[in-house]
Amino acid sequence: MPSSAGLRTSAQWVLCALTVLAVNAQTFTGQHYELELRPDFEARVLDGKARIHLLAATGQDATGQAATGQADTAPASTLELLSPRLHIRHARLEGEDLPLEKTAGGWRVPLNAKQAQAAAFWLEIDYRASAGPGLEFGKHYVMTAFHTCRWMPCVGSDLSRASVAMSLDLPAGYRSVASGQRLAETSPGRPLWRQNQAYPLYTLGFAAGRFTELMDSVNPQLRYLGVNQDQAALAKKFKDSARMLDFFEDKAGMPLPHPIYTQVLVPGGAAQEASSFSLIGTRMLDPILEDPQEDWVIAHEMAHQWWGNLITxxxxxxxxxxxxxxxxxxxxxxxxxxxxxxxxxxxxxxxxxxxxxxxxxxxxxxxxxxxxxxxxxxxxxxxxxxxxxxxxxxxxxxxxxxxxxxxxxxxxxxxxxxxxxxxxxxxxxxxxxxxxxxxxxxxx
Ligand SMILES: [Zn+2]
CATH class of the missing domain: 1.10.390.10 (Neutral Protease Domain 2)
Known part of the structure; x- marks a missing residue:
């Protein structure tokens, strides 16, 4: 997150606590998310199918912290979906349709007694997210921003950790990045990204668009994407990245925690870390063309790959x-x-x-x-x-x-x-x- 730009407003801080899908006081924790995402660049909406593997909280969640759930008390009878900005079309549990009740704060999903006593289950949610805070569409690109629970359903809180897999359904010629490692395309135009290590939900994200792409000439772990940038411009603006990566690896005492780190240069004032990539606005970075020492945004977001994302x-x-x-x-x-x-x-x-x-x-x-x-x-x-x-x-x-x-x-x-x-x-x-x-x- 930026150190000098006021991207996160007070209202956003408040929403941060509200747009979370909570499961009856965290009786269940979300351990893994499977997301199928299809951005519609004309309508500026994101259609998503989420499969969330939920475990009854029995002492430890994926953060390694003691779970705050109430495993010894009565089982949950409802799931509270505190995601007012998501339009939830269907919710299913192990293939069975669940009733949905709109509430002031989001959605409530009643469970029957058998469902409520399950030790683990897959919750399936069909939903649509519209452009706005957390999901920004530009001409021929889309990117997520703080925070995740505005464009996907989240269980627990935005600080809960989970693993994730994301497939993106994109027009021909569009490039992408998402949290984790790119695995393969399940079919042409459907890149699949997977992150097996549990990361805080707020660090999950993706970007896709008609991006220029460049791999770093010094360090093959560094990748650049840009909107309205040619490769020479990306090379010039990010030319210290390899040296910077060496510095942070030395000071952290451990290597970059991802095979590839992608920096995405987009119009505007973005300065947003995500696990395995960052979104950087031209307004933040372009002063580097006048003064090479104006490199704070590259350093700040890269440092978050350790302090913030990995250690939270x-x-x-x-x-x-x-x-x-x-x-x-x-x-x-x-x-x-x-x-x-x-x-x-x-x-x-x-x-x-x-x-x-x-x-x-x-x-x-x-x-x-x-x-x-x-x-x-x-x-x-x-x-x-x-x-x-x-x-x-x-x-x-x-x-x-x-x-x-x-x-x-x-x-x-x-x-x-x-x-x-x-x-x-x-x-x-x-x-x-x-x-x-x-x-x-x-x-x-
Ligand atoms: Zn920050």
Missing amino acids: CATWDELWLNEGVTVFMTAAWKQHRWGDAAYQRELVLLRQRWQDAKDIGFDKPLSWTGEYPSLKIKRAIHYSKGALFLNTLRDELGEQTFWDGLRRYSREHAGRSVVAGDLQAAMEKSAGRSLQALFDAWVY
Whole structure:
């Protein structure tokens, strides 16, 4: 997600909590999604068939966290589909039609006693999503955006982890990217993408269109797609990507978690990470043509492939574990590539933004759980203060110990959801001493 653009409005934050398909207080968790998607570029709608494998929550969900379901209490009698923006045509359970009731918040699906007691089942949903937040159509292209549950039915919450397979039904000549790895075409014009590792639902997505395509000349793991771009323009704008990938792999202590990472350059102001790809708007990237140091959006979204996507805040109250770490890593990249003055310029900018929160008396601990008065102030804490805390840890621990700690944290929690204590524990192990006072001052 962008560090400087206000793409996510306050209203979107609210919708984030509402457009989720919840199954009776998470009695069931969605473990795997099979999606057949057909974008209609004229009508600007997406027709989808979703098959969701649901498991009764019995202690652990795919995040590795203790499930919050109520396995010991009475079985569910309804599925709550809190997806008001999706038009649900049919819902079926193991081939049996389920009744659908429209509610103020979305849809309710009553289950009979036998269905409600199942340990696992496949829920099938036929639906249509229309263009709007989360699903953006342009001339000859479509892309998803924050967040997933606006264009596909989600179980649990947008932070729940699940594996996914997506097939896309596209016009001839259209190229695509989706979360995971491209497997094959089930038939001409129907690319199939699969991600076997469980990722947070909000990181799932796809893009398709009449894209120009380019593979990186240095690193074959890097792929570029662009709208109204020729290959030379893509090569020029993304020319540091291979070097950047080396830097983040070194600092994470592990390789890129996908065989291919695709950067999609689209018109406008997009700056959106997804698992295995990112959407980058020309308005964000094109300043790089005037000044090569204007590379923050490439670095920021690439860093999310580790911090955010692979290692994810367990609740949105600790978004700084995604965004603060990523903003810090972007500054660290700039220091590595452009020198210490570039790093210091980033710190000045971050302190200015943090000051905005202080100026209205809203300097909160990073893991504060209360309401923020605005998205801008929330970002000042989670993005800017969060990144400055990483810089403070770096100053306190020294280069070797700090980066060892960050690598330890990253490797230990890859594929999992994290809380601040996980970062603290990794840094304390690396430092060989308690950092409680520092975490108390900044985080708790
Ligand atoms: Zn971000």
